[in-house]
Amino acid sequence: MAVQVDKPLPSSAEGRLDLETLELQLLLEGIYRHYGFDFREYAPASLKRRVWRRVHAEHAQTIAGLLERVLHDPLVMERLLLDLSINVTAMFRDPTFYAALREKVAPVLHTYPFTRIWVAGCSTGEEVYSLAILLQEEGLYERTRIYATDINEAVLDRARSGVFALDKMQEYTENYLRAGGKRSFSEYYLAKYEGALFERSLTDNVVWAPHNLVQDRSFNTFNLILCRNVMIYFDRALQSHVHELFHESLERFGMLALGHKESIRFTGFEDRYEDVDPQEKIYRKVR
């Protein structure tokens, strides 16, 4: 018996957008059910841009076409995971933030015999190395352990290697100086071939570990958590979920640092913190 499908191909841009929205939901559902990574509560507009980048790179025609490859080829999933998890950043991005770390946070850390810091969603490690440099210069590094986590183990390997693009060093040097750097930035790396290899001692007290902010539990308590420009890729509900995780992972009077344009308002946790530096989005847990 013939079955009639009276749904024509969408001819309008609106119809194609509706279909694309459906395909994106199917992709995220497929990834979650097959691989266990949950991107379903990511902010949709930026997520879609990243997914399309992978659609083109894999020479697929549609998001549904990418889904087929993702499900049947784990290597495609790995590449998509890189696209979805690498957050572009720079060493000492927002120099004023690092200046505030130096002036307002370091003195507090000096009052502790030992400090645990969590860099959550550390991506390729720029922030971890920046932080390690700052802590060394402030005489804090020897009594600090930095837990640098990311959802993606391949990204952690890259971060651990300590090699960064040589052509970024001028920008990073300027940032470092504006952040109140006390030495010559070039003392921290060795220029080799195409890369700048950072000093090994910077990672002596760094623990690199996979951790998924969306799905994993708290694994320790910390005096300081840095999570800058990571949650901007999450929707509001997911942000609240992660704030709950951070709140339970902070020691009393522990500090939380977010990106310049991130807000703790409307997360449900705004009354649990007081300002350390409202401009730089540094908060202290008070209850």
Place this chain on the structure above:
Amino acid sequence: MSHDLVAIGASWGGLDAFRDLLRDLPAELDAAVVIAQHRSPESHPTAFRDLLGAVTRLRVREAADKDQLQAGTVYIAAPDYHLLVDPGALSLSTDEPVLYARPSIDVLLESAAESYRERCVGVVLTGANDDGAQGLARVFELGGTAIVQDPAEATRDEMPLAAIAAVPGARVARTAEIAQLLVELCGTAKVHA
């Protein structure tokens, strides 16, 4: 007919164009206005907002991540971030610059178009590159209204000319006329919260 979101992009010469345009808009404009202006991350953190705020009756603020869009408010894209529109709220991204720009006007307009469709107005003002053309095409394609500053009036005409070439159906107007058009397209609300 009723538009809820106005997304505007400008580059070279944008400050004057934005001041001319926003000066003529009423406080009761019944739409949220989201703007992207190419500028240096080293520029003074509040100067651009203050200069716009001084001439307009609309509320002006720097866009923060997950800001809920409210009518009668102008949201300014922060330098060194992309600004995207999700349904009802703004999102930021630090992804690579697009056409050397972050914020990218294309990224703003495309996401605005896809989240608001026929309720979106896209506007491309003065600039010396072709950012915004593709995003404006997306606004038009999804049933929204596309507006381009008259190249004869613009400080730099490259960006308006590129937008007109990409969107032949766009309305071309001077800033004073654009303000009037926006009032017609979005309407005015007597009271807003």
